Amino acid sequence: MAEEPLPLPHNRNNAVTRGVWRGEDGLIHKVLTHRRTDAPPQWVSSADPRFWNYWRREADVYTAGLPERLGLGAPKLAEARELPDGDIELLLEDVAGTHGEDLTMEDIAAVARALGEAQGAERLSSEPWFSRGFLADYSTTRPADFALLEDDEAWSLPLIAKHFPPEQREALVRLHRNRDRLLALMARLPRTVCHLDVWPNNVIRRPDGEVVLLDWAFLGDGAVGEDAGNLVPDSFFDWPLRPGFAEHLPELVTGAYLEGLRAAGWKGDPRLAVLGIRASAVKYDWMMPWCLRAARDDLHRAYGTGEAVDPDARYEARAAGLAICARWADEAVDLADSLGL
Template identity: 45%
Template structure:
């Protein structure tokens, strides 16, 4: 079974007489820190196995790092579980799967054996459940400061954005914007808005790094959450670290649409209700942070998607478009329409951030002068 040994499975799941079987789970196969993720069953017991590695071949941005502050530090997720930080949001209704075992393997890899959470995946949640998750996230992030651990990611957003360079040269290429998928499905004016966002990138990053901080997951999106009873269970803590208040929500909301879990037509109302819920959670936790700073954190987090427009220009000629994990084909027309509408919505966030920042003491964006 490759990365799954029967002896290890039986040590963790018990010496059942039943056979050991494994089913691969959807994940990002390009990431060099992940050797694989499986649901493993031995007899009547089931767990999730995630193997962390630094020896997997990965090119460019997805290469594993040995730097504990790097956004793609290979051992971070194990550290988050070992320290208990993965469960630090539990009082507010968000928890991680229980860690059943951490196995140091002879080849240097680390196997995380995790509780198999059987609840409804966030990819199938109704909007009301996403909004409740936003409230819980606000309560959790308003209750505590960023832990002082040397292996938590630092300046994640700056590193992540800088690592995404695919298609940057196409932003000013007339022919790239005339490709049928782009021409027919991107809203009018999107080119100007996204080119401006790219040119203002350093300003947005500076703003995000100066805002009030929170312990952040930094990969919050519907595919990384499930229900378990009354709890939200959050997976994949590999990027966890220092973020701005509002940053996790600013990732969760557009990713709900980018990967076709929520229709783009629902995004304006959904985002407004989720932000109000997040702010309500902050106040429930006792946080008295200036609401304008929270709003700025949400809106300025749009800089994370600076790379996406360029990447879509680069991929508009691909005949076959695949979903996350590369397992199934998706409609290229649907993807480009929904993402185009979402990018146009995010351009509104960018404009709001430029207007709001000077009101709370930040310099104006360069292109706004």
């Protein structure tokens, strides 16, 4: 196996990943493992192909040529190596383009349209290694002390009081109280093949405009709108808030996704796709309690590197993302009521 000269940021908690780095051969090396025992409980891996954190799913995605079959961009696979210890090393194209926090609103809207075009085409049946029940399994296993939602002292912390007004607290409490209904609605919506981890760190837009998605480890059964719904709040949580994003990104992504569905010939009720986008906000039900605890314990670290970040900038952005989640959850309930769901 190659040396690891330039480690790349990734979720080091996830037990399915042994390492990601840029090799001297100009390729991205990613080792998938089934042998890690040091992961926290919410990031344990599994040998069950239907479990959301099945350890070798990403290798299956690439070797089956699934992104191309879906009509979605992905890094080209140079090689998938079975290692002597049973792990798998993926050698992937080092894609050039705009990535992460450098993506503009136009870029993110292009991601949503590409998702709509792929998910509206219904061109692929299920594979045995598709994840099942991702949204409920993932969102309800994040470490969160929901009692903090009712803790006035936690909400009065300066960092929280500055960025989360009382009306937002009330909306986020409603989100939590509606969690079971929102999850049930997502389970009832039309099904499609979802990436299930679409956020700016997993997106590169090539200079020619093609959208490339990274990290296919969670892929599987999901609701129409679920990927597009995740894309919006997760464009806020880990970077400083950028001008115009909170005001315009939610509707840009919604419109672009619906355009993609229409272009692909999707015949479903567009209101159901909007419901999927809105109700997907339930994925982040756990984040407000997590923010309250982090503010109390002064825990402010960057995703993938663990480096300290500016708490004020972090909470301004997270408040913007969570405000969208709270509003969308209310809209989902209203829309479901109007549809008789």
